[in-house]
Amino acid sequence: MQRQDNIISFGDSATRKRQISLDAKGRKIVDACRKHVVRTLPQLMSGLFEKLDDAMYELADKSGNDSVQTTYFDAMRELRKERARIDRVFSREVLQKFDRFWETGEAPVNQRTFAELSRDSEMSLLGEDELEDSLAITNMISKSENRYSRELYALGQRFVQLTGDTDEVSEQHNPLAPGVICNAFQEAMRNVEVDLPVKLVIYKLFDKQVMHYIGGLYDELNLVLGKAGIIPKLTPQVRRNPVSPAVSRARREAQADGRAGEDADERSDLQTEVFETLQQLLNLRRGVAPAAGSAVPGRMPIGAGGVPISVPLVETVELLSALSTLQQSNTVMVPLNNEGEGNLRTRLASDLRMLEEGRTHRALGEADNDTIDVISMLFEFILDDHSLPDAMKALLSRLQIPMLKVAIIDKAFFSKKVHPARRLLNNLAQAAIGWNDDGDRSPGGLFGTVESMVKRVLTDFDDDPSIFTVLNDEFNEWWEREQRGADVAEQRTNQVTRGKEQLRAAKAAVTDELNKRLQFQKQLPDAVISLLRDGWKDVLLLNYLRQGPESEEWKESLEIVDKLLWSVAPKKEYAERQELLRNIPELLRNLRERLNAISFDQHKMARLFKELQNCHIACLRGKSLSAGVDTVTDLHISFPDSQLINQSSLLVDDLEPETVAVAIHDKFTEQAESLEIGAWLALFDGEEKKRVKLSWKSDVTDVFVFVNRKGVKALELTVDGLAMHLRDGSAEVLDVTNAPIMDRALGAMLDALKHTGTAAG
Structure with a gap:
């Protein structure tokens, strides 16, 4: 009988590593891809560390006790100390996987699934902190793989063609897959001495500042490979993912440095x-040389015939x-x-x-x-x-x-x-x-x-001159903090103004809809007008603000108004009285539900409903409302503050209404209308001069909101009000451009020299 060997050889079934041999063109393409990775990863990490300091400081500021505050400040110092090492280890881990892939075709990722983590946790194979750490990384990887599935698929297919492999490269074996990136950062953070809650905050910021923008790197690599002829029609040659602000800034600075590849001469x-x-x-x-014998400090003296001595x-x-x-x-x-x-x-x-x-x-x-x-x-x-x-x-x-x-x-x-x-x-x-x-x-x-x-x-x-670099970096860091605070304050200012604008628009829409329905009524029961004025206009206002004028809630609330007005109109025909009898319960229920939603006074609602009941009884009997029911003829409904003030100014407080009601359309009006967001004004109040920036302009009421340098609201004007200030010289639009002042000065000087030089010639 033939002897059976009960020893199983795992080596025979395991995937055997193979050597990949790229030709000259392939090596050149891979090298171009590697340069993109080498350039982009530090830029993404720079964006991460820019946010880490602010995040730690904000958490420390919001902490409830000194111990937690100290934890965040210690973490801030530790991250600053370890930044260079974290950067180095992170880039090294990613590039090692990338280089190994082009040698063996493999870039294994040690990624456990949620199910495996749960099993290991139940079997006590993982500590609580290690479980939390691994869960955060696994969740980040899973989210990124779903987000960039299209880009990763295209990248994998192109890598397959480059390596000459017959099998597809899975996401887990892509040398730049989210698992590789996240595991590299986890390895870089392994020896950083921070508490788990702090580390989870860091992972969250890594997700926002690196993984959120890693798609931009995938886009770049797909573009490079596509242009090199590696499956060029696999995906459209366009960028799909956002580019990190830190990466964009680094690119702008590199472009501004000019032609880096030129030789020294x-x-x-x-x-x-x-x-x-x-x-x-x-x-x-x-032009003409100075007169003979004249002495200009520092210049050659001029002799006879204008010849320098x-x-x-x-x-x-x-x-x-x-x-x-x-x-x-x-x-x-x-x-x-x-x-x-x-x-x-x-x-x-x-x-x-x-x-x-x-x-x-x-x-x-x-x-x-x-x-x-x-x-x-x-x-x-x-x-x-x-x-x-x-x-x-x-x-x-x-x-x-x-x-x-x-x-x-x-x-x-x-x-x-x-x-x-x-x-x-x-x-x-x-x-x-x-x-x-x-x-x-x-x-x-x-x-x-x-x-x-x-x-x-x-x-x-x-x-x-290196002192200028040091000082410029220090000033930019300070200025960026100032700008962040100003941006937050400006956003809050605009949100408040936009909210007021929406409230004005909502009130105008409510009064317009109600008065449009009331204009055909000669008189109405006092109970109906009280319901509309005291309660239902607020119901409509809430519907408009929350759901909008196109919503079913807004339309249904207006239909209830129509039904309410119809319900108190005299009913001469028997069929109309029968219809009213059928609709009264539903009408009262809808009124009660919506009034309760705005916390309308219950005692007042009971009294008004009782009066409304008398109106309905009179209508069901075919009687006129003038008998036994209080009626009113003033049927106009309004909000006390629904009218937009035509002129609002911090500089001109005593203008008579008549002086601002007259609209003049001239070049100053056109200048005011064409003013763009971000434009600066100089405002004059006697000898005092203030500078404000246009932060927000309304498309509904032509209101302009101006803020100061710190983003705090400084002025609110209508178009006509701004035109008036421009007209009388109390306001001036500053000619502010994004061009640096040295560039503008050099350009202006060259123009002036050319002009005067031509005249002298």
Whole structure:
């Protein structure tokens, strides 16, 4: 008899790993996909950590006791300390799975189902904390797999074709499946010392900030593979999923950095091109040379025939040292009368001993002279910008010498839009637009923060521009917190205003519908009018606000009004009286139910129903209501506050109604009507000037709501009211654009130089 071997070999039945061999084209495609992953994952994690601090702080602020508060603050510190490690482990885990897949075709995920978790919990194989942790991850994975099923299917099919496998790649074996992403984050969080409730909050934020936007990565990879010819018609070549704000911001910054792939020589040419153009235009602008013998501080003296006289030049290093001394002394400002360049040149001529006995002894080089001219003109344009408050202009003007030093050291300052010094100046100026000089100069306010940044530049900047990057990052972090608070306040303001607007519209609709039905009635029982005025109009109002004018509840409530009015009309015919008799119970029941829903006074309802009963008895007997029933002829129904005030202003409080009732349609009316959300106004009240932003405009009543920089409601005007302010000069629309102030100043300066240069030519 043949011997049977009772030993089972698991190795024979297990799936044997195979080696995947990609050709050159395949390796190039995989490499392109990997670069997308390497670039996107840190950006998504950056968005997560941006929210974690705020979340921990809010939870600590809302906590009921000191112990819980301490827990959240400790977690905040722990996450800050562990951030770099979490980022590193998370990216490493994902990329290891991705790379292993292109070697073996496998990327196994240790994902247990809900049923397995329940079984392990019942068998005490899992602790309570471990169960909660695993449940949170499993739930996140399941939700993401359902959300991105289409994208994952397309990605899997394309990976199958690349690997040359005959089997489909399941979601669990996709190297970028939600299970891989979530398990990688779980592994990165394994040694972070935070309590379970805190960790669950972190998982929830990871779901919102990473998994909610991971679909954008799937879209990108499908686009890359499709364009490379890997099943190009599998899915439409469009983005379906939202892109993380952190990813969008990183892309904008990368685009703004210009052509990153160009060599150093090309970048150098680009950086000097703008400055050389400015130099040429300055020479054209100067036109005729100064008279012979004239001495302009810092410039070459001019001899007979307009020929410059050769004198020793001041070295650039010496000039920078003199500027640093002026910067530290902080005495040279650009006054608002645009005489700053003369003061600066006079001080430099004195400190560098360029003049002796009224004659030029030394002079600045041509490039240094032109740089001083360009920076001086730039700050003149900045100081002429009407969108900036005067106090903020005075602060920003103190940055002239530091910016001059930066421009002398690095000519890329004029051409590189993302130069750290330019970015700081741009961001400070942009933040200053909505500032109102209300006397608040505290360190924590906008003015105090800008002042602090300016002082730190003046005291800390010597020749290393990295200080601008540090300060810009600090200011942006502070400004983002300010903006978040302002956005929340503005949203609340708009919600309140929108609620009032909806209430006005609802009241108008209710009164319109009721009065439309009452206008054909000569007289009605007092009980009916009391029911409509005191109770039923509120029933209708509630229906309109909750369900809307298209709802069945609204329509049925109006039908009950029609039936009520018909029920108290005289009935001459027997058939009508019989119909009334059949409908009275249902009518009373509908009235009672809806009045009870608004908590109508029960005693009053009983009295009115009793009077209504008398009216019905009279109608059933075919009698006129004038006999034995109190009737009224004033049948108009209204809400006391249903009329929209035509003019509402914080600046003009004593206007007579007649002065605002007359509507004038002119260019100011058209300007008011075309004003867009986000536009800024300057409002003048005597010597006081306030800046407000248009936050919301009604499509129903033409009401405009303006808020201040902090998102608090500052003003409410109608279109006619705003036009009146524009007409009499008490309001002015500020020319505010999203273009950075340095870009606008350079553009304006180039236009001016071209114009004057052409005239000189």
